[in-house]
Amino acid sequence: LAQYDPPRVREKPAAEQGGGAGKGGGSRGAGGVSGVRAPPGPPADDVLRIFVSTDNHLGHKESHEVRGNDSFMAVEEVLKKSVEYHSDFLLLGGDLFDDNKPSRQTMVRTIKMFKKAVLGDREVKVEA
Numbered sequence: 650l651a652q653y654d655p656p657r658v659r660e661k662p663a664a665e666q667g668g669g670a671g672k673g674g675g676s677r678g679a680g681g682v683s684g685v686r687a688p689p690g691p692p693a694d695d696v697l698r699i700f701v702s703t704d705n706h707l708g709h710k711e712s713h714e715v716r717g718n719d720s721f722m723a724v725e726e727v728l729k730k731s732v733e734y735h736s737d738f739l740l741l742g743g744d745l746f747d748d749n750k751p752s753r754q755t756m757v758r759t760i761k762m763f764k765k766a767v768l769g770d771r772e773v774k775v776e777a
Contacts, residue, residue, distance in 0.1 A: 688734045700736035702727040704743035708755035711747075720747065721758055728766035739767075 692698050705724050710716040731739045746755065
């Protein structure tokens, strides 16, 4: 079996950060961390990649003018990254919905989002 090799993040040397007085300051400013490596290619046949996301709370503040789309945008990003990382399995733990009785709008948006992302043409490799 292949070993899990987590993405690496490196600290920029102080000379590259451009910190210091008058330039946004601080040694860990917005430019302090970079270099998350690119997603890996497709896994070997004996590797099962599981992508995990928890407590998505779809529909959170859905009537709010500014924040109403935040939860949906976040889950769309999870779905996109899951495909980008060649995941075989997406595990959604915790609360998928913010309310125990989601609104019709939230249910429709969720179903459309998952239909678009999940029902693809990739081969199913898991056997019973």
